[in-house]
Amino acid sequence: MGNSVKNTFIGRAAVLDGLPEHPAVKAILAWNPQALTDAKFDRDELTLTIAADEIRAAAAMVQAAGYNFFEDMTAVDWFPSSPRFQLSYHILSHAYKERIRLRVLLDCESPSVASITPLWPAANFYEREVFDLFGITFNEHPNLRRIMMPDDWQGHPLRKDYPVEGYR
């Protein structure tokens, strides 16, 4: 907020063109340009879409580039579209006073992705929550159990095809 000039860049090429000096963009390009599949800068928020199997390495790169604080992580279910699941990681930089969003798109009925808990122990509960409520598995997570729902619960309540009324 605050700044009166608001730019919007939609698409990978537009972001690379408009924000070539952005530390997170630079770090990811220097490491592996192929991992960055899409990008957008909208409403003062930078979103970088990362290839699903590269997320941990990409997170390590932005962590090294000064985005030191894992703030939030969650999923969105785009059922019935494909790819179905979107993971959104919000990473904050105390030094730049700025936040970026890493986005991962996942498909198939039982999706899985690398855990980032080894990088930020803070992600532990967040990944458990996504596992519990969306049924996305995080590989190499130290303690991947349900966190909100009882351990013997069937189904994943935040999925869009989970019934909100009627008998279970």
Added chain:
Amino acid sequence: MTELAGMPVLEAAQGAKDQHMVINMGPQHPATHGVLRLVLEIDGEIIVRIYPEIGYLHTGIEKTCEAKFYQQVIPLTDRVNYLDPLSNNLCYCLAVEKLLSLEAPEKAQWIRVLLTELSRLNSHLIWLGTHAMDIGALTVFLYTFREREDILRLFEAVAGQRMMTSYFRIGGLSMEPPLDFFDRVQAFIRTFPEKIDEYSNLLTGNPIFRNRLKGVGILSAADAIALGVTGPPLRASGVDFDLRRDMPYSSYERFQFKVPVSTDCDCWARYLVRLEEMRESVKIIQQALDGMPEGPVKADAPKIVLPDREKMKTQMEALIHHFKIVTEGFAVPAGEVYQGIEAGHGQTGYYVVSDGTAKPYRVHMRYPSFATLQALETMCKGRMLADLVAVIGSIDIVLGEIDR
């Protein structure tokens, strides 16, 4: 016994050495500030491991949001962190306003700052009273709840509700505050700094309180960042970061205030930081009262903000808008936003995804206590069991926002 899926309790007992004991603390323990259940592995009186078991208050509030119109989500946000209701309202409204590219009028923003700071005082007063009570200083609780009552009366004056305020609206406030409201806030603020001195007199020099907190619950700056700790516990670990100052929202950039920081990293530092924060909040409220701008409290966006009652009864156009908003809601442009604010307990954030309809496609709430709870083991490992109560008090968790 170990065949039961997802039973960490028994696994811990098996893997532990013979002399370790596994005990259960909560969920009905008075010192856990709600329904927190901790499974503790202890060696004599020394804590070896802590397994927080949460979810007892899980109501699926994020799922509920998906079935409501954007404006109907506001009352739900109060119930997440019931000790700091206006911060929740503010964070949600700012997120939706960002999606809509709508800005609340200046006066609304200033009143939002004033009330959010009162809400922070409310939250800190409950923390101080219950924290001191956990340690054994029962008197302070009665003192802090006396002032909290004044704040709740102020909330009631503006919102008609003491705790579940729902006073902020997308695009401004629900209505103008009553005529004598600013005078009442002024009267409260005039005496409040003396009250903080009073609490400080009861506790700061108290040798029992001091010994229970000093050097207890050490959390280094690196650990605090790695574990996602925010708010006063982060600043008590020496990290000078406050969203109000560093990434301002709702005109916080126009207020002068200090961000208290301590490098002692213990429960005592958290106590001093919060006490100092209360004094700074008073200064912010004073500035808001002195510089309160004139003007409307609702944005000029007839398709989003409900019209005034008077207009609705005299103008056809306003009546139609009112009917449309109430029955059909208003469409919000597709997109995703994350809005973070500095609430009383730490950084709150709302992640709102819109698919272009009148109901949010997804609302995710980032609440500080959820992350801060993960740091509990780091703070208590190798310490005495009795210190755990002091540490839980000092990180100031609210179970409503952990379980959501």
